[in-house]
Amino acid sequence: MEYEVKPRFYTVAEINGLIKSEVENNPYLSSVWIKGEVYNLTYHSSGHIYFTLKDDSASISAVFFKYANKNLKFKLEDGMKVLVFGGITVFEKRGSYQFNVLQARPEGAGELQKRIEQLKKKLSEEGLFDQSRKKELPFLPARLGIVTSPTGAAVRDIIKVALRRYSNIEIIIAPAKVQGEDAAATIAAAIKELNRPQWNIDVIIAGRGGGSFEDLMPFNEEVVIRAFAGSRVPIISAVGHQIDHPLSDDAADAAAPTPSAAAELAIPVKSDLANEIEYLKTRMLNSLSNNYMNYKTALKNLVSKKIFRDPYEILNSRQMLLADAESRIVNQMKHRVSSEREKLLRVPDIYRLQKKFLGQKKHDFELLTQNLNNLSPLNIMSRGYSIVLDRNRSVIKSVEKISQGDSVEIRFSDGSAAAVVNSVKKEN
């Protein structure tokens, strides 16, 4: 038995509508996570992001509308491995479908983030991130050390900014790989190398330009963090863009959002410093000349005083004082003399009294002299008495002292005579 089955003919639109309905109502296909790599990435001016998500064997178109991507924390890049969440949308008109992305994250980010958090906790407990460990950046570094890839954008940015700010700076680059498997070891080695005293480095900038989360991973590796923390030379972490915050930022003495910013942090603007010195010199010169002018004015005021203008003035006035004093003294003396004289005149006439007294005394003296004269042996002898002296010129006071025949001397008032005793006769 054969039945002729009349086939049901669908229009293309009907089929596409059916598919759309099947797909978009399928709970599995409307909210699903897909793992893949980003290709043919377009950031459209409308704010929507278009790309192809692919893996080794297949690809699918994806759209990430503005309303959904505005909270995206990282920048999508070609070749980036991502996890995207969303649903399938079917275009009935073209019979095509695409993945409507509602959320995206770098693949493996969750695992890595967890590892970073664990490392952060461990190193923090060791005190590697302590504020007290942070060294001050030098005010005027003469030698800047750079740890980064010699072929990357970071080294160019740092050199450009450093030379612009300070044209005669010395720069030493210690090359390092900044992404990939062995990057961490090369970064740590370069930091250690620049710490050797022979390089005489004043400040180090270590970092790299922006990249994917994985690209920045070396700056989250323990060996790199320890090299940052152990740097004897002050070190600045300069990794990626503003939004990136690797652990090296915590371990460094200072963290800069970008390599260019790190150069600005490390190197002062030479002309600013030169201007500052000139400004201070001008201030000193001005205040010195002010000071000088003040003293000069003070001196001028002093010199213009009458005493200096007319030095005889002081002599004249002193002379007048002197003359005045002199005349006062003279007058006083005159006055004194005359008053004393008057006093003297008022006193009884001492002179006369004295003369009288002296006359009296003279008279007394004459009387006494007269008496004395009267008593003198010579005076007595002048009245007729004489003295007999023996051979020894002793006065003979008794007849008993004399014998007949003795030679004697007879003294008169006006002379003497030699005699010989003829006879001796004692009376009574």
Added chain:
Amino acid sequence: MEKDKKLSPKTSFEDALEELEDVANKLEGGELGLDDSIKEFEKGIKLARYCQQKLEEAERKIEILQKGADGEVKPGRVAVKPDTGEIENEEDLQGSLI
């Protein structure tokens, strides 16, 4: 007056600049006699000269460390375009020290 710190090559630019500022402030204070202000001024000029000299001390040069065949790390001078910061012949350079 405190004893002047002697300028030595070890005096940092920052310290010298700070002292220079102190001198300027002291002079501006107007409390110094003429002799002292001249003394301070001379000291300030010395400091300013020292600072200017320090600014010129560094010699502009850019070197990159490279590991020789003997394993020793040596600096090598490189030419750089100052406007872009680009190292010339960068492809000849070793990418790291290990």
